[in-house]
Amino acid sequence: MKYKTAELILSLSVLILGIAVAVGTSQLSSAGGYARIGPNVAPAVIAGGLILLGIWLSYEALSGGWRNAIPDDPEARGEHRFHIGAFIWVSVGLIAQILLIHSAGFVLAQAVLFACVARGFGSMKLPRDFAIGLILGLGVFLFFVKFLNVNLPAGWLSPLLGGAGI
Amino acid sequence: MSEAFTSLLHGFSIALTPFNLLWGFLGVTLGTFIGVLPGVGPALTVAMLMPLTIKLDPTGALIMFAGIYYGAMYGGSTTTILLNTPGESASIATGLEGNLMAKNGRAGPALATCAIGSFVAGTIATILVTLLAPVVVELALKFGPAEYFALMIFAFTTVSAVIGSSTVRGVTSLFVGLLLGVVGIDSQTGKSRFAFGVPELLDGIDVVVLAVGLFAVGEALYVAAYSSRLEEKMEQLKGSLWMSKTDWQRSWPAWLRATAIGFPFGSIPAGGAEIPTFLSYATEKRLTKFPQEFGHGAIEGVAGPEAANNASVTGALVPLLTLGIPTSATAAVLLSAFQNYGIQPGPLLFQMQGDLVWGLLASLYIGNVLLLILNLPLVGIWVKVLAIPRPLLYAGILVFATLGAYSLHQSTVDLIILYVFGLLGFVMRRWGMPVAPAVIGLILGPLAETQARRALAISQGSPAVFITQPISATILAISFLLLVVPLIVRLARRS
Numbered sequence: 073m074k075y076k077t078a079e080l081i082l083s084l085s086v087l088i089l090g091i092a093v094a095v096g097t098s099q100l101s102s103a104g105g106y107a108r109i110g111p112n113v114a115p116a117v118i119a120g121g122l123i124l125l126g127i128w129l130s131y132e133a134l135s136g137g138w139r140n141a142i143p144d145d146p147e148a149r150g151e152h153r154f155h156i157g158a159f160i161w162v163s164v165g166l167i168a169q170i171l172l173i174h175s176a177g178f179v180l181a182q183a184v185l186f187a188c189v190a191r192g193f194g195s196m197k198l199p200r201d202f203a204i205g206l207i208l209g210l211g212v213f214l215f216f217v218k219f220l221n222v223n224l225p226a227g228w229l230s231p232l233l234g235g236a237g238i
Numbered sequence: 239m240s241e242a243f244t245s246l247l248h249g250f251s252i253a254l255t256p257f258n259l260l261w262g263f264l265g266v267t268l269g270t271f272i273g274v275l276p277g278v279g280p281a282l283t284v285a286m287l288m289p290l291t292i293k294l295d296p297t298g299a300l301i302m303f304a305g306i307y308y309g310a311m312y313g314g315s316t317t318t319i320l321l322n323t324p325g326e327s328a329s330i331a332t333g334l335e336g337n338l339m340a341k342n343g344r345a346g347p348a349l350a351t352c353a354i355g356s357f358v359a360g361t362i363a364t365i366l367v368t369l370l371a372p373v374v375v376e377l378a379l380k381f382g383p384a385e386y387f388a389l390m391i392f393a394f395t396t397v398s399a400v401i402g403s404s405t406v407r408g409v410t411s412l413f414v415g416l417l418l419g420v421v422g423i424d425s426q427t428g429k430s431r432f433a434f435g436v437p438e439l440l441d442g443i444d445v446v447v448l449a450v451g452l453f454a455v456g457e458a459l460y461v462a463a464y465s466s467r468l469e470e471k472m473e474q475l476k477g478s479l480w481m482s483k484t485d486w487q488r489s490w491p492a493w494l495r496a497t498a499i500g501f502p503f504g505s506i507p508a509g510g511a512e513i514p515t516f517l518s519y520a521t522e523k524r525l526t527k528f529p530q531e532f533g534h535g536a537i538e539g540v541a542g543p544e545a546a547n548n549a550s551v552t553g554a555l556v557p558l559l560t561l562g563i564p565t566s567a568t569a570a571v572l573l574s575a576f577q578n579y580g581i582q583p584g585p586l587l588f589q590m591q592g593d594l595v596w597g598l599l600a601s602l603y604i605g606n607v608l609l610l611i612l613n614l615p616l617v618g619i620w621v622k623v624l625a626i627p628r629p630l631l632y633a634g635i636l637v638f639a640t641l642g643a644y645s646l647h648q649s650t651v652d653l654i655i656l657y658v659f660g661l662l663g664f665v666m667r668r669w670g671m672p673v674a675p676a677v678i679g680l681i682l683g684p685l686a687e688t689q690a691r692r693a694l695a696i697s698q699g700s701p702a703v704f705i706t707q708p709i710s711a712t713i714l715a716i717s718f719l720l721l722v723v724p725l726i727v728r729l730a731r732r733s
Contacts, residue, residue, distance in 0.1 A: 078669065079669065082665070082669060086410055089417075093417060093432075096432055100429065100431060101427070101429050103427070109690070109691055109694055109699075110427065111424040111426070111427050111429045111431055114416075114420055114683070114687045115417075115420050115431060115432070118413055118416050118417050118420065121409075121413045121416075122410075122413050122417070125406060125409060125410045125413060128406050129406060129407075129410065132406065138404065138407070138669070138670070139403075139404055139406075140403035140404050140670070141669070141670055142668065142669060142670040146464060149464070150465075150468075151464040151465045151468070152464060152465065152467050152468060154463050154464065155462070155463050155464070155466065155467060156463075158462035158463055158466050158467075159459060159462060159463040161462070162458055162459055162462045162636075163459070163657075165636070166455065166636070166640070166653075166656075166657045166660065167657065169640060169653065170650055170653045170654055170657065173644070173650060173653065174650060182637050182640075182641070185633070185636060185637060185640065186633040186634070186636075186637050187633070189458065189462075189629070189632055189633040189636050190629035190630055190632075190633040191629075192462045192466070192629075193461075193462055193466045193628050193629035193632050193633070194466055194467060194628075194629055195627070195629035195630070201629070201630070201633065204630065204633075205633065205637065208634065208637055209637065212637070212638075212641060216289070216641075216645065219293075220289070220290070220292055220293055221293070222289065222292065222645055223648060224644075224645070224648070225648075
């Protein structure tokens with residue numbers, strides 16, 4: 073039988089998600105008071121729906137592929153082939169930001185994010201991008217902390233930023 | 239009707255106070271600025287700019303949101319015409335002829351017919367909202383939980399099954415949203431569901447985090463991976479910005495027809511602005527006296543879809559304000575903005591917080607005028623925004639998008655969820671799953687669950703309550719038919 077691996081994997085993921093929700097639902101309370109439907113009814117409906125949808129998607133995947141699917145050939149979509157480097161750089165930026173924001177602080181985390189994303193989109197001027205990100209992050213930081221009174225972590229820059237931030 | 243007029247006058251007295259006028263002006267300016275950025279649609283614009291309003295009172299904040307919402311749409315049409323990168327599906331139809339006009343050196347009139355058409359359609363639609371909303375409120379006050387539940391099911395059906403290229407993928411997206419909606423403390427019993435002991439999940443998943451994750455992070459990952467290495471061709475804005483006499487003659491009937499098509503689609507929960515824009519495009523193509531120009535940049539083909547888009551988006555405020563039911567991803571984000579201020583839209587909103595509602599409606603009229611002024615003479619400035627190199631642009635978008643998600647609770651958990659939603663958005667975009675149903679499912683799912691349980695509490699647990707009440711039974715029957723009839727037709731055609 074001919075099928076596209078990605079479609080089958082996604083279809084089965086929906087099915088497995090549905091089964092996982094069903095298992096999780098079985099541990100929820102069914103006490104529902106006057107309404108007689110407890111906190112477990114909506115998850116049960118969702119689990120049932122996901123299982124049905126997973127089966128349906130799998131059926132489509134195995135019987136000639138998903139209907140009206142997006143073409144697999146990037147050129148047919150007016151795009152280029154999957155550029156793994158670009159995908160990784162953007163991801164690295166986002167993950168670095170998560171790791172840095174509470175230690176290095178908001179400004180540095182955003183500067184790193186900015187530089188990594190720009191690199192992912194093909195910019196080769198890393199120091200310049202980092203500097204732009206730094207200025208942008210600093211501007212946003214000061215605006216939020218001083219003007220909107222929203223606390224953002226100052227992190228390693230707290231000696232420079234004075235008492236601002238957390 | 240005269241009552242609506244008095245209320246509206248009162249609304250103007252609120253919207254025209256210097257500060258509210260300022261918030262409205264800031265809203266439309268920022269909305270246009272962010273909306274112009276390629277790949278950024280109105281839903282993301284509203285989500286990204288939400289933290290800016292935390293210092294405002296609810297009325298001021300909502301006036302600013304309305305400005306952002308409208309501004310983002312105007313800005314989006316500029317990008318669509320000059321770059322042909324629509325930020326949302328409702329702009330695709332505008333780009334068909336609009337980008338071709340720009341290629342032929344007629345970008346100016348294309349932008350002008352969009353701006354003026356949006357103004358005309360937006361203003362007529364706002365008048366219709368003003369007249370219709372009180373009527374719907376009267377009706378909605380008679381609705382019980384069963385009717386609300388039925389309406390929400392109807393909205394689920396239209397946003398997921400009717401639009402898009404595949405019913406099953408649309409419904410899958412909806413169910414993913416519904417699943418995310420049950421995470422956290424159950425509002426009726428206080429029991430936690432699917433929080434896995436993570437305290438940050440007990441409050442549930444914020445619509446802003448999902449919208450930003452799908453629309454900003456997912457989009458950035460997708461564009462980086464599949465089109466960041468392409469040469470992008472931006473059409474120049476040259477020649478006259480003004481529309482010639484023929485342009486006017488060809489545009490205004492299109493604007494009016496499009497308003498008539500767009501408004502009803504928006505105001506009944508019928509699934510967003512995408513269908514009316516394509517309907518309007520098809521109508522103009524059929525009625526035009528210049529069929530040879532279609533496919534080479536016909537002005538009716540720009541004027542119609544853009545006006546239909548605006549009329550439909552404005553019409554969507556009727557179910558949003560009077561029933562609390564969002565029918566597009568943008569309306570879902572707006573609803574969450576309301577909820578952040580402790581406001582639950584619905585018929586009672588008109589009675590309890592009349593100042594807020596009518597101030598908001600009045601500010602829509604003002605916003606349309608401001609946008610017309612802002613867009614026609616200043617379009618040159620917005621075009622400069624498009625000249626920002628892509629790497630810096632997307633880096634900036636992610637800096638602000640992550641800020642929007644982080645500043646909600648200052649929590650890294652939100653940032654982790656944001657990245658996961660970004661990966662989800664990438665997969666959904668690549669394999670053709672619409673994302674709007676997920677966003678709507680997340681915010682509307684818990685509301686539907688609450689209404690269902692209320693209805694069942696009243697009927698002492700008998701599910702017959704949904705089909706014995708005539709209104710609820712009718713709405714549920716229509717939803718069921720919408721879902722099933724296309725399937726039967728398809729099966730019948732095959733055999």
